[in-house]
Amino acid sequence: MNKKGIMSLWVFVFTFISIGMALYLFADVSGDETRLIGDGHSRILSTYSNAEVDRFNDERKIGYAWKESILELGSKGGLPDGEFNGDYVYWRKGSKECYPNLDILQENLVEVVSSKFNIEGYVLKVDDNLVLLNYSRDYSETVGDIDFTYHFNPIVEIEFDYGVSDLLIGIDEVKSIVSECGVDVACWDSKDISYSIDDNNIFKVDVSSGTIKDILGEEGVIIRGSIDFDYNPLQDGEFEC
Numbered sequence: 390m391n392k393k394g395i396m397s398l399w400v401f402v403f404t405f406i407s408i409g410m411a412l413y414l415f416a417d418v419s420g421d422e423t424r425l426i427g428d429g430h431s432r433i434l435s436t437y438s439n440a441e442v443d444r445f446n447d448e449r450k451i452g453y454a455w456k457e458s459i460l461e462l463g464s465k466g467g468l469p470d471g472e473f474n475g476d477y478v479y480w481r482k483g484s485k486e487c488y489p490n491l492d493i494l495q496e497n498l499v500e501v502v503s504s505k506f507n508i509e510g511y512v513l514k515v516d517d518n519l520v521l522l523n524y525s526r527d528y529s530e531t532v533g534d535i536d537f538t539y540h541f542n543p544i545v546e547i548e549f550d551y552g553v554s555d556l557l558i559g560i561d562e563v564k565s566i567v568s569e570c571g572v573d574v575a576c577w578d579s580k581d582i583s584y585s586i587d588d589n590n591i592f593k594v595d596v597s598s599g600t601i602k603d604i605l606g607e608e609g610v611i612i613r614g615s616i617d618f619d620y621n622p623l624q625d626g627e628f629e630c
Contacts, residue, residue: 433530433537433539435530436528436530436539437539439528440526440528440539440541443526443541444541444543444545447511447522447524447545448522448545448547450505450506451502451506451513451520451522451545451547452547452603453505453603454502454505454506455502455520455547455549455603456551456601456602456603456605456608457505458498458501458502458505459498459551459556459601459610460601460608460610460611461501462494462497462498462501462556463556463559463598463610463611463612463613464476464611464612464613465478465613466478466480466489466560466612466613466614466615467489467493467494467497467556467560467612468480468487468489468493468497468630469497469500469501470497471487471630472628472629474587474591474593474615474617475593476613477593477594477613477614477615478613478614478615479614479615479616479617479628480560480563480564480614480615480616481567481616481617481618482617482620482622482628483617483618483619483620483621483622483628485620485622485628485630486564487628487630488560488563488564488614489557489560490557491517491553491554491557494553494556494557495514495515495516495517495553498515498553499513499514499515502515502520510524510525510526511523511524512524515553517552517553517554518548518549518550518551518552518553518554518555519546519547519548519549519552520545520546520547520548520549521544521545521546522543522544522545522546522547523542523543523544523545524542524543525540525541525542526540526541526542527539527540527541528541550601550602551599551600551601551602551610555598555599555601555610556598556610556612558598558599559596559597559598559599559610559612560596560598560612560614562582562596562598563582563594563596563612563614563616566580566582567592567616571618572590572618574586577592582594582596583595583596583597589617589619590617590618590619591615591616591617591619592615592616592617592618593613593614593615594612594613594614594615594616595611595612595613596611596612596613596614597609597610597611598610598611598612
């Protein structure tokens with residue numbers, strides 16, 4: 390459990406004990422006042438409970454979206470907003486390289502994960518296989534004539550077995566092959582990698598980069614990218630990453 394989670398728990402326990410002591414000390418007050426204190430006790434506990442349930446649900450949403458998001462980002466070569474040749478994003482045209490690095494993959498994965506659900510007012514960050522979720526939410530209640538608001542500001546940390554660096558392994562493998570082999574098909578054939586060459590002499594690559602699993606099962610991660618060795622910026626226009 391993260392530090393903010395621990396602190397929230399202690400606040401909850403302290404509040405629970407304090408209210409209990411108040412009930413004991415004022416046990417001799419009138420019946421209406423006793424019912425009011427008891428109602429306040431119940432509503433405060435309910436407010437804390439609702440906040441923790443919402444936090445738990447938000448954490449589950451990210452957990453369920455992680456595998457799907459990794460697979461989707463891989464299928465788009467780590468560059469969902471890049472230039473595509475059919476289903477294959479361009480990683481290189483001529484001498485211009487656009488391979489995504491770790492930072493770019495993390496930024497793009499945040500966008501993909503965020504598109505899977507809606508958490509109001511959240512800040513989501515990805516650090517390899519660790520997701521950090523931070524948000525602020527107010528829970529208001531009324532006890533008698535008193536209004537109170539519980540400001541809930543958790544930091545949720547979720548760690549997964551498969552991370553962005555695992556995606557990068559497949560991309561780096563392609564970079565190495567491109568650098569070593571160029572357009573030498575025999576060299577490409579000697580590598581343990583799936584590829585094809587289309588009618589425009591563009592290499593399309595499907596590279597395996599490990600497996601990812603969740604409660605629904607295990608699936609291989611495939612990263613797609615394309616390489617155009619014959620690209621001529623003077624003839625075809627400038628290639629932008």
